[in-house]
Amino acid sequence: MTEPIFKIEHITKRFGDHLVLNDISFDIRKGEIFGIIGASGSGKTTLLNTLIGFIRPDTGDILFRFEHLLDFQKAMTFRSVFKKQESVKRVYGFAAQVPSFYDNLTVRENLEYFGSLYNLSKDAIKTNVETLLNLMDLKNSEDILSSHLSGGMERRLDIACSLIHDPAILVLDEPTADLDPVLREHIWTLIKKINKKGTTIILASHHLSELEDLCSRIAIVKKGKLIDVASPDAIKNKYSKIQEIHLETYPGHYEKILKALQKKKIKNCERKGSEIVISSHKPQSVFLQLFPLLKQLKEEVVDLKVGKPSLDEIFISISKKDEDLVEEK
């Protein structure tokens, strides 16, 4: 296991009477893609802003490991981000929910400007700008005013601006918000590419199914409270004992199939788009009843998948469980 680079220690933050972060503790490891998931208003953005020292928590601390101290002074490795803000700022790049750059500067000018704010040399800025323009597929738009960029390009430029100083950590808050699926896919691909270059990525998103494939670990936050931190698979295994059967048939009289299934006492089934989803602890027993039924209804199987429920559903179930626990308490 790699060493953590961030240690979040019992942070609590209130805005007035509203408890935004409630005793949150976890760590983030070097080189991983760390996802923070939660509903809107759950405290994800506050957590990210606190992580980079932007918001000071009421209690607790966030410690950051400085690379140059690592080898010869272990004891001094971790420093509070609030005490070393200027140094911390040099090691992370942050892309907020809303793209952050100057509309009236061109793509290149934006990159050069933010590069100079990090005190990079002219040569370093030039090299980094070229690299990022190519990496983010913005080379053809480098001289276009940023206000003329499309939504996807805006997002890419924003991430490029976050990477201009080649940070060790890239923090992304809802990087695919308001983007269509194609653009979202493009951004996820980019994030993977950036991560492959060795950059640790911390991201918050509500596209849970997409994070599932991307993140090495996920923190689930609900109403300012950390529910869990683990890999997507571990979370799935931990919170879901059931499996889902995704069935697509032809001609697809799903209403009839659902009625027939319910008669067979298979109740956790529903139509989701062009397929029927059956949830069960024992999929094999469902199959024993399902195939004869389909034959009887003259339905041909077009596609059949068996797997754990999506992170979305896990999240919802965790949320419910958490709520139930709270109620029980």
Next chain:
Amino acid sequence: MKLLTIINKNLKLLFRAKSSAFIVVFGPLLIILLVGLALNKPSTYDLSVGVYAPEYNDLTRSFVEELQNNNYLVEIFDNNITCIDAIKKATVHTCIVFPGNFVIRSQGSNQVIFYVDYSRANLVYQIIESISSNIDIRSSELSYELTNNILSRMTETTSDVDANILALITLKASTDNIVANIGTIQSNIDSIDLDMEDTRIDDIETKVGETKIKAKSLKGLGYEAVGEGLDLASNSSTGDLLSIKQELNTTYNQTLALYTSLDIIIENATDIIDDIEDKLKSAKSSNTNIKKSLDETKASLNTVKSETDTVKSSLETINSNIAGIEVKSAESIVSPITTKIEPVVPESTQLGFMFPFLLVLVIMFIGIMLSSALIVMEKNSKSSFRNFTTPTKDEFFVISTYLTSLALLILQIVIILGISYFFIKSSLISNLGIASLVLFITISTFIILGMIVGYLSSTQEAATMLSIAIGSVLLLLSNLILPLETMSTLIQKLARFNPYVLSSELLKKTLLFNVSFREAGMDILFLTIIMIVLFVIMFLVQKLSKIKYLQKIPHIKRKELIYVPEDSYLKLENHAIKNLHGVLTVLKNMHDEEFNKYVNKKKNDICDWISTILRERKLAWKLRSKSREQMISILDAHLKKIEKKEEKKRTKLLKKEQKDQLSK
């Protein structure tokens, strides 16, 4: 390097935003150009004057001509009401009403009435002063003519008096002569003897009677002689004797006739003598009267002489008094004190005098607006968040904003001074060091003030409004609109701290009076202290603004809530609602009874959910205490509005993408 990059970026942003570039760069140049053209004239005002006189005569016309000659636009009105109305309509600045029968006369006064609009507070006193001074000039001319007339009459009178004094002297001499003559006359009269001796007429009569008797006797004797002669004489001689007798008789008769005539003559002579006697008596009486009259005349002449002396003395006093008048020039009498207004500096146009005030005015407005615009532009820019994430201290952004504004303002001031040179032919060169220092402090002060405005304002509009408001207040509490001396003591005291007043006065002293550093030192120090105070305030406000900004970050509201977890769905009977469309659909299909379960006096589940889960607090507030139908209507309108916005956004994005593709 970093600072230069930020300044460079600021300039690019300013110049690329066309409207701000125009306002910031060309605005002040345009203002100063317009002001220059407007005020580049001698210091008289283009005033239009309405005139009404019940009757026009030479005097009225002379006043009107006087006004016209002084470049006033004179409009003649038929009556004073239309003339006054013209002031209300602002077609004339003042209305002058001359009195009826406007002539210079000894009795009564001529009152010329001025009607003015006091609501034009900034102009009214200048109108009054300007017009009335022109009227006064004409009035003085008239007084001058009248006084001249009086003086020439006085001179004439003096010479007449002199002549009269001479005449009096002559008169006096003549009177003396007359008195002497009267004396002589009197003595002559005294010497006239009008007494008459007793006339001997009776003696003459007696003598005549005796002569008559003697003649008779003589005749008798003659007769006797003749008779004797006859007796004695021959016949030859008898004839002679008879002839002698005849002749004696004739002679006797003739003598008798003569005696008769003599008697008549004597009688007449007696009468005449009586008459003469009477006349002499009368003459004597008259003589007495004349003497009396002469005495009286003499007395009168003495009185005249005495009076003449008095008159002479009076005339001499008059002459002496007239001679004693020191001021004998009409001009000196009409205007015993003459005033001459001389500018302390040889400037000839209003612009020349007002230039320092206008320059500071431009600096003030542009400084405040430019720096506040830069701050708000940065604050509200999408990029502000990224700036915070970079290892750049706040001071860099603050100083770069200041330096950007400073650079732009200095550039503008240089251009303005260059342009103004053509208008007012003056430059800073004469007092370059102090003027540059004053300008630097002034520019810095207003830039810092603008930065405070920028940090306090959340939107560009608010910053502009606040900038204009502050600029206007500073302008109002200065000498430019109304003299400070006309304001209350408190305001006058406050105005001492007004950076506009301080800097404009300082620049005026520097540019117009060429004051030395030592003379302007205290003012410069005071202005610098104000600048430093503002600088400290600006830093505090900047820190507060940053704290406020950071507090807002977690609450950045997304345009729409994309994900609502299932457990947060709004559950109404059998419906699980996850968005506003769902709420609308359910509300439409809901019965009122069912609706009242969730929305009643005690609770409003729909509004609570919209407020807490969807975070549409404004909408929730609108929906609260509304009936189902009203809620449907509000929600429908709200969703349509959002849909419209989305449609617009999509169209815009589509256009952008098409444009990008075309450009590629």
